[in-house]
Amino acid sequence: MNIRKLDEQKVLRDPVHEYVRIEYEVIWKLLDTPEFQRLRRIHQLGAAYMVYHGAEHSRFSHSVGVYEVTRRMINEIKELKEHLSEYEQVVALCAALLHDIGHGPFSHAFESVTQISHETMTIRIIMNGPGIRKLLDEVSPDLAADVCAVIDHTHPRTILSQMISSQIDADRMDYLLRDAYFTGVSYGAYDIERILRTFRIEDSQLVIKYSGMNAVEDYIMARYQMYWQVYYHPTSRAYEIMLFNIFKRIKDVYSEKAQLIQKNALFLVPFVSQSEVSLEDYLFLDDNSMIHAFKKLGLQEEDLILKDLSNRLLNRDIFKFVDNGSELYSEKVKELRELNYDIDYYLAEDSLTQEPYLPYRTKGQQIMILMSDGSVKELSEVSSIVSAIAGSQARRDSKLFFPKTEEL
Amino acid sequence: MNIRKLDEQKVLRDPVHEYVRIEYEVIWKLLDTPEFQRLRRIHQLGAAYMVYHGAEHSRFSHSVGVYEVTRRMINEIKELKEHLSEYEQVVALCAALLHDIGHGPFSHAFESVTQISHETMTIRIIMNGPGIRKLLDEVSPDLAADVCAVIDHTHPRTILSQMISSQIDADRMDYLLRDAYFTGVSYGAYDIERILRTFRIEDSQLVIKYSGMNAVEDYIMARYQMYWQVYYHPTSRAYEIMLFNIFKRIKDVYSEKAQLIQKNALFLVPFVSQSEVSLEDYLFLDDNSMIHAFKKLGLQEEDLILKDLSNRLLNRDIFKFVDNGSELYSEKVKELRELNYDIDYYLAEDSLTQEPYLPYRTKGQQIMILMSDGSVKELSEVSSIVSAIAGSQARRDSKLFFPKTEEL
Amino acid sequence: MNIRKLDEQKVLRDPVHEYVRIEYEVIWKLLDTPEFQRLRRIHQLGAAYMVYHGAEHSRFSHSVGVYEVTRRMINEIKELKEHLSEYEQVVALCAALLHDIGHGPFSHAFESVTQISHETMTIRIIMNGPGIRKLLDEVSPDLAADVCAVIDHTHPRTILSQMISSQIDADRMDYLLRDAYFTGVSYGAYDIERILRTFRIEDSQLVIKYSGMNAVEDYIMARYQMYWQVYYHPTSRAYEIMLFNIFKRIKDVYSEKAQLIQKNALFLVPFVSQSEVSLEDYLFLDDNSMIHAFKKLGLQEEDLILKDLSNRLLNRDIFKFVDNGSELYSEKVKELRELNYDIDYYLAEDSLTQEPYLPYRTKGQQIMILMSDGSVKELSEVSSIVSAIAGSQARRDSKLFFPKTEEL
């Protein structure tokens, strides 16, 4: 094993955490791999910046943020620092930094069409990425596999996965603050200082001291609010649907209009043809190439659906939406057909449910509260407010999306 | 004339100003033109996000911010509201929103190579843009020309230009706050509330009441600090130089390697060949297409300089820099030549000077202070601190940029 | 009627609202009355600054804040501005400014012992205060009575009372933000901009547009959190109990030790003797005189209980607390008696219940949501999260307070 510290701590200025502090050489070098730099070219919130114009931040910014929260957890939770070996600390830090490395552009829509999951790609990139693997191997031949195990929840030290991915983890702790900061929506703010202060270790798991429960309640509410204000904003969902329909259309027409796609979006060919997708193909993907392709598709005349959808996307001629109702769908089908819209690409139903807090069954996923008598209880058993919320009817939102027909 | 207000004020959530408030229909519609939406695809600070990873905000975000500051000036400076006709107010608001519409991707480097100025393009786009011109004409046949006159400082009502572009204007007032917010560098913050409160009109010009002088001093210092901390950051300048060299190389090789450019960056052809640049060609330009092209150039093998510089740019293998000195340049030339670097693309000198405040001669450009006796004085006559700064030696920074040679 | 505006808006710099803006002469003059200046000498949160050392702000600071929120409601809720006559606006502004004018020092404890309610004193001071009444009369002979009617909820225009005192009013909107700011507890923050933006008038009552519901949910949670983190903090309650016991002791001993009280706390005599309390007596009361008296009582030797309790209060030798339990009380009685403590002054039970949101019956008190179809519904009918909370078990906290006995 060869864990090297930098001679002097390096820092990145970060608007959310003030500084991101780097102590290990491997982390510093991982930042400058092509795979990691690619994250600068993928928006953290997909097309949400079309709704909240400030939300132009990238997955790079979030990834270094998750690293920093993990670093603070290790350094500020005394019991955690003592509980983990230095190697385990490095595993956690690398996993934090790399947990989103497999994301592609507009992941949600793109993955739905191509059936490629970013989780799978994350593992592939860590194990085989041109820059990353070598750096991890230099520390230890086990590091790449250990990092992947933490990310896909198969690592025997479940606390490591819990740090990066659970109900209250470095990932969520960063993105709530970050997305709130960049959108300008204040709801995502919560008291990260207090949460970090009240983490303890019990039975090899992270728990929160009872005195931190109010901060956790606030965090649960922040999460709930960010979902409805930002992540599930209907205009964002309209973009997702338009993106999905463009990708679907590209896939659908590829067999008969291969040349059209090759000419305007060559890099997408591996994803819509039957061919194997290489790591290189995947790593080429980013928002820039996608948008470049949409611009070109918006200028061609060979496929008018692709042309129209691309231009709508670029120029903010977004699908409208109404609350879905019993007969609405068939009415809309009729109306759009009369206007010669292809409803495969111009009409969509979308339903969402969000439960502010689910007392998940899986150990390591729940938020556990350390009581003053030393016992440990699941959050909703202790917090009357979380209990009320957990037992309440989940908020459901079902909408129908379609173009403004009066304009055609 | 046909100035229409929206039935209800519309708002955009903005992290800097909380809300951007839209009252006029023409403003609301301008936002959704393809020309204006294109600004979402151009980073406000060029490649500075490679240094400050939070600085991923676009010219769209800044442009709506300048609009909002102008709107606040009109609404909160009582004398200004009374001084301007409603039509003049709309002229000012449109000019604020559109003043950067002509910017292209990585403007500084790109303009240096192509000799196309974004100022010229701003006028062309306002006068002939596919979406913008029609909207302006609907309000008044003079509006487009009046907006351009404000932007290029030829409008007879100099106060309008002063609002958008002077030593203390809506443009700077927004970008200092915005760039500080997104970079996370606190220096750019200053007290915009107080400045807005202390603006007055004297002799048809904006002046600042003496009681606001401290806020103005703070603003001058914020500007000074942002220049050295962000805008002139040597790593940002290294990026600028690399970008310049890539564009230069593309231009230089076009005559002999036209196909290489056509294949990898077709949209750049009009800019490097002798052909005329159409408005359509220009409006296609954005960061996305540029970066897509750099990625493709990074994969080809026909021109190794373009390949190398593109990959350096994408993967953060940035030029180093040292303070320039008398014999340093010729030493570096020798060293790089021995290592087979083409010094036309791998060595650059860059000098900068920034004076925190120049008591410019031009009326309407200076910051004027309204004294309690009713007289008006230029800022540096009144503020001992600004006077000290204005009279001080300008800070100069001359650097030499080159690749890390030890790595080749 | 004689409503006069100031020639120029005056402002007070305020850390919570940036500026408090004064437009009416009567408001400006009310600020400088002795009755209103006295509020500077009464802490907003009683003894809570002994727990949160930043919470040293006064009722003056809060009162101008409530005024400012009311002013913003009038100026930013277009429908409200149109709904109210200018006189009604002035009534609301005066009521906002003066609603806490009757508070005395350490109100909670002092009122419990003396049976003087601050609500009654507010009305008395507005009707008969040496400075205030005359200023109100100058505007209109009805103004004083109208302001009182708004404050005690007897005004026929119930919307005026609703603005100042209801489930979502200027009073709470200011104190949550202000107390959060000064304590440093972030939980009290919520999105006041959005709430102000989404207020509407329906059936002569303030309601919130459905699009503001998330902001209201967040406000409800902020309130809940501030109660448990700050207002009901057990150490604050220990102070309240010690204060209550000192006041009680002063009253209890007055008949036999009148001279002791006259010598050390002459100004309290009217409140503990049978004599009538004059307005002058009451207006002399403030935290300064109280603390001066505690210091003197802490130095005398005539009544050792008063000496001891006063010194404990000043020097932070606070009562301890434990969760109350079935046999605990009698155990503590025994233990304290053995140590010669008088349990009338050294042992106390205190129970609290806080329900995050009660869908009160009274019209004008509930938070009503304006649905997109124009109907109006009570908040908990619409918000699943508030409904869950409203239906949940109220959080109850019962504690026993007593001195650290090991030290005697």
Added chain:
Amino acid sequence: MNIRKLDEQKVLRDPVHEYVRIEYEVIWKLLDTPEFQRLRRIHQLGAAYMVYHGAEHSRFSHSVGVYEVTRRMINEIKELKEHLSEYEQVVALCAALLHDIGHGPFSHAFESVTQISHETMTIRIIMNGPGIRKLLDEVSPDLAADVCAVIDHTHPRTILSQMISSQIDADRMDYLLRDAYFTGVSYGAYDIERILRTFRIEDSQLVIKYSGMNAVEDYIMARYQMYWQVYYHPTSRAYEIMLFNIFKRIKDVYSEKAQLIQKNALFLVPFVSQSEVSLEDYLFLDDNSMIHAFKKLGLQEEDLILKDLSNRLLNRDIFKFVDNGSELYSEKVKELRELNYDIDYYLAEDSLTQEPYLPYRTKGQQIMILMSDGSVKELSEVSSIVSAIAGSQARRDSKLFFPKTEEL
């Protein structure tokens, strides 16, 4: 020596530093001494809260802040932590916490009249205070003397004094941030994170790395602005003058009206008579007793000057001010005399000069910059902006203060 750490770090929530973290038992116990608790009863900024109503914070709040900045210096400046023994660290922390312990109420005015300096009292209280001395002795018999030596700049390890009191020290670093926070004046903000990051040790002195120079420039400007915006605000100075005149009048009349003073302000007798001032007399002093006395003096009729000045002070009937001029003084004397004002108490000249930065001669007082070549230079040699300021004419403000005569 007996340096004991607490079992678990304790924290105070602080709005400026989020948390004040206590690690040593002696610090924790010092907080609860009567001498230190007394600081809660003295406003940090004297009467400035009459101008900026938010500025109601106490010297307690500032003192724990200076402690926290010192703690951060020790913990975050690696070289400093290694440079100091643990005992020296404790000396510095105690000195930081206690450096203002000798302040009395409205120090500036009170000291001018009584000729008692708070610096002298600080030393007396540390050496002889009823609670403090014993706690310090428990750690080491030298601790009290060492803490005093650091505070009065006689300690041989000059770096310790430099940490607490120099051009860039924990005292100023806290009060600029704190006073800015509570007044709501944003000018006092500067980048404390960066300054802490760039401190280094050279030749046993604290210096700032060149890369932190911009942050230091910003700090110098923040200081300059806070002086003119807050500390030297003319209305604050008017209060100081009124306070001075009240104290002066009390002293002047004591010989003939001893009973008046004894009856209304007994605790002041030792300070205005020839008697010796005991530590107990001094520690009784605080804002509360002063204001209680002013209220009583405002009600009596025996000395109308004291009555009038006290009521003016309490009820914000403040002296006016004009810029001083050649003949103004004698004119005002004449005018006031005609109106029967005693000019000894109703007219005052006050001149101020503030230089944003003086390159002091004394080593350890200057701000030294560590250049990249390892040399160390005084700030104004390196920073063109500070050099400009240091060489500029100092800003001078001379004013005449007097009551609004039209009202008598």
